[in-house]
Amino acid sequence: GAVVSQHPSRVICKSGTSVKIECRSLDFQATTMFWYRQFPKQSLMLMATSNEGSKATYEQGVEKDKFLINHASLTLSTLTVTSAHPEDSSFYICSASDRGGSEKLFFGSGTQLSVL
Amino acid sequence: AQSVTQPDIHITVSEGASLELRCNYSYGATPYLFWYVQSPGQGLQLLLKYFSGDTLVQGIKGFEAEFKRSQSSFNLRKPSVHWSDAAEYFCAVGAPGTASKLTFGTGTRLQVTL
Numbered sequence: 001g002a003v004v005s006q007h008p009s010r011v012i013c014k015s016g017t018s019v020k021i022e023c024r025s026l027d028f029q030a031t032t033m034f035w036y037r038q039f040p041k042q043s044l045m046l047m048a049t050s051n052e053g054s055k056a057t058y059e060q061g062v063e064k065d066k067f068l069i070n071h072a073s074l075t076l077s078t079l080t081v082t083s084a085h086p087e088d089s090s091f092y093i094c095s096a097s098d099r100g101g102s103e104k105l106f107f108g109s110g111t112q113l114s115v116l
Numbered sequence: 117a118q119s120v121t122q123p124d125i126h127i128t129v130s131e132g133a134s135l136e137l138r139c140n141y142s143y144g145a146t147p148y149l150f151w152y153v154q155s156p157g158q159g160l161q162l163l164l165k166y167f168s169g170d171t172l173v174q175g176i177k178g179f180e181a182e183f184k185r186s187q188s189s190f191n192l193r194k195p196s197v198h199w200s201d202a203a204e205y206f207c208a209v210g211a212p213g214t215a216s217k218l219t220f221g222t223g224t225r226l227q228v229t230l
Contacts, residue, residue: 006159034217034218041223042222042223043206043220043221043222043223044206044220046217046218046219049217093160095160095218105218107152107160107161107162108159109158109159110157110158110159112157
């Protein structure tokens with residue numbers, strides 16, 4: 001089946017640094033990718049939707065200058081957390097759609113970000 | 117706006133007992149419906165999905181779910197729970213026909229006692 005690879009699985013960084021998370025579709029072309037954030041023991045909250053070759057669409061309340069999303073190719077989307085602070089510590093998960101609509105949506109394994 | 121409600125935050129069942137996790141949704145039409153499972157620190161694994169047709173959907177790991185339009189529900193069931201089923205379960209809805217975002221419920225944490 002289709003696979004979405006997310007890297008790194010875990011990252012620890014110092015406050016003020018930037019962290020990049022990659023999401024790759026390994027055997028299909030992902031025209032649309034989604035980035036979610038999950039706080040401990042809570043549900044997934046959509047942060048943004050990215051379409052290949054265009055600017056990401058951010059959900060209300062998500063700072064686009066802080067969470068930079070790039071979807072430069074059909075197999076790769078990146079989320080960069082800029083000037084990270086402890087409150088950015090969270091579990092980030094990407095998902096990718098292969099043109100077929102939400103019925104063909106695949107999730108990465110997630111990235112646990114800890115900001116010290 | 118679409119929304120998903122999972123009324124049970126935490127459920128504990130004995131191994132071998134039956135399980136039902138509740139999910140209710142609010143949507144203008146019949147959405148696509150999903151159940152996902154998440155183990156600690158892991159991503160989401162799709163258990164099953166409903167798009168149309170037969171309202172009883174079979175999934176992986178012995179799970180099934182029944183779509184009831186009149187109740188706007190999509191409850192997840194398993195006849196006999198295994199200890200390895202302990203995890204977080206999320207119900208989600210999506211708009212049909214488009215590569216749209218999913219709206220997730222708040223999840224139900226399943227604990228299995230031996």
